Amino acid sequence: MAKYIALRLGQSIFVLFGLSLLIFFIARVVPGDPARVALGNLATEEQVQKLRAEMHLDRPFAVQYYYWLKSMLRGDLGKSLYTQRPVTTDLRQYIPATLELILFATLISLVFGQVTGVLAGYFRNSWFDNLSRLASYLGVATPSFVVAILLLFIFSQLLKLAPSVGRLPLMVKAPPTVTGFMIIDSLLAGRPDLTLLALKHLVLPAFSLAVIHIAQEGRITRSSLIENVQKDYIIAHEVHGIRPTKLVFKYLLKPSIIPTVTVMGLDFAFLMSNAFLVELVFFWPGFARYAVNAMLSKDLNAIVAVVLVIGVTFALVNLVVDTIITFLDPAIRIQRRGG
């Protein structure tokens, strides 16, 4: 197993190297002078040229990449032209907010998706199955930002049940940052009132992100469950009079969620890209918002860092998913051992 993980990690490093080279090149060939954008409108030509030299923008592409790679290997991703501080500081600031949102969305999609899928599969062709099918079609067809705007309008504007924007009310002082996760930090600060507030602020954006995945994962679990229900060992259990709930939770669920877990890995990275628009709608101070601003202001270092973070996340999540599947499915485990 360790050998397999090491091999996958090695492959990921090559992929990330290629990705960095690609995005480094693309970011630089897009028209526009980042030095001019960074210095603001009133900078003189002399000041612009000085900054261009400092950023090595007056040097050939290969030299620029060499300087960037050298700094990156020291853990320095350069300075953001947008925020005027190290990109690593920005990432530390913004990533936890997005991760908190994505993890919560994953949790919602996992719970709702599995429950819907299992019920729809077990009571197939019932009214519940038909209703969940209709809801799934709607969920998959509606973009996250449309769901976000609808939820905001209904629950925040009309019913006034949920807060509209941010991680906490704007006037409330945030707890000291320890992990960057508002829920954990507020608990660490001994402020359960803030935890409740943070959860309230999390519900709408997380649900907006999760809807599409609830629909997708629900359908996959349903299909997988129906397929497994027809297998001999399940029929044998049924014949032996095992209670339906035990049958589902003990014997059916585990093999049925393997395809869903695989999809969830891809979904995690997908959630990150979907968060771009949801974070904008909910004024969520996360990584995706930062990425959008970096791109709009042609912040070269930030753009490369953003793409790399997404790449690393994708690689790591896929590795984790593969490992989980290996544990869930004995057949794969044996195959990887060379059996």
Place this chain on the structure above:
Amino acid sequence: MRIWRLLGVVAVLFAIGACCWVGAQGPAQNVAVINGYPVIWTDPAVASDWYDTEVMYNLYSPLVYPTPEGSVRPHLATSWAPVGGDLTHWRFELRQGVKFHSGNEMTAEDVAWSMTRFITMGRGNSGPLGKVTATVVDKDTVDFVLDKPSAIFPETLALFFPVEKELVLANIKKPGSYGELGDYGEEWLGTHDAGTGPYMMVSHIPGQSLEAVRFPDYFEGWTNDGWGPDEVPIERLIFIMETDYTTLMTLLKSGDLDLEINGGWTLPQLQQIKADPKLRLEYVWAQNVTVWMNTKRPPTDDEHFRKAVLYAYDYEAVVGPWAEFGNGETGIILPTMAGYVRIEPQPRQQDLAKARAELALSKYATGPVPPVVFHYCAGLSFEEEIGLQLQADLAKLGLTVEVAGPPWPQYSAECSSPETTPNMTIFLFAPQVAPPHDYYTFNMYHPNGLGWIFEAHWFFEDPEIIRLLELTRATVDFSERLQIYQQLQPMIAAHALAFYPYQKPTPFATQCYISGPKEKTNMVGPSENMHNWRINLAKKAGGC
């Protein structure tokens, strides 16, 4: 199944807690949430855009303070005068007893060191100053020696914000770009302040939020003269940085946002705000919508062709629904500025007969006319609207206009030379450079002006205009200078280097319990100084 029961109990408890919280209303707080825009750079030597300046005026104090008519008055400096007759040497007497937020008193050493830092770093608003050498004369006097004579030097210092030398020195980061001085304190000043302004920074997360609290020892004091009995100074400011005006509208309507000072509202949004009794609109400074015509590129290289454009454009059609929000006539400088002179075309309406007459005089009267390329900044619908209006208007003369909106980095890069600048480029020029009269004249029409997007007409061939522009910078007396500006405006307009669809007042949208600004100034910054605003807590608690 015990685990499920336990989870159920937890879920019910959370639901009850959440329901109790909904509907619970806290007491009215003395806080103002202000929208500050995408990112704010808080180092006074780096700050440059108008969003920065708005915050600068709260955290720091400039050496001199802009006045509504366009000049300056004493602030950190109590008086100033040129030394010798060539306007390259200026002496400033400083106010005594001014305290930094640390409690230490400001001295000439701080001011001179701040100027050296400003010029050495060569960022932010330092460009227009040129090379300045600062020397301490005594504890309360500082001398500035310039590399070129300037009568307007004191006025340019409305964007010079001294910092506390010792505090910054204690927080420099090494290594940096400035040798022994490391990074000159740039990183630290990005998240801390070392100023004398009415508010002290508490925290700053670039691109996200900035929080500041009232500085009780602010040298101008906090008297309530001229304010209502329940109007009190705002204790805490929270600047958020949001660019999406749909989100801002949600915040404003829900009462989460108290003041929006950048005015990027759409027309329907403005109408909604105006109709809401809990909100109000306040107009302070306007922006000049300017469409440059590149004089080096056919067909706008012909003066008569450009004049034909001036007359063919339907000013009223575009202003129409915006008129109730103050959009209207403008010219070389803003009509709200002292010394404004109306320029052609007058009256500001479409005159196709005159347009045809001018076109007939141009070298494009016969034969094929190249298409006019009109570029605007992507995402700015009002700019696109002007382009499309022009397209429709020039079609009546048989001319083709190609309208496109590249993103800002590309759009601004196009304006780096006459060869790459499209025929027409549209910009929104806010009075963000001190002094504003100089910004709208010298900086936009003199070969040594700001260049780039500020001079995308590329016309510098009129020696008389250049002479008069230089004379403005050699005239110390403000009223005399105003007379020259008045003389200059029709002269510049005669070359038809641009057309000015309208002035666009910046609507500050605010909750009804926020009052201000007490003094309105035709420049970005002073009006957003929250020392100039008050909050009515009784009204806030009662929902106005």
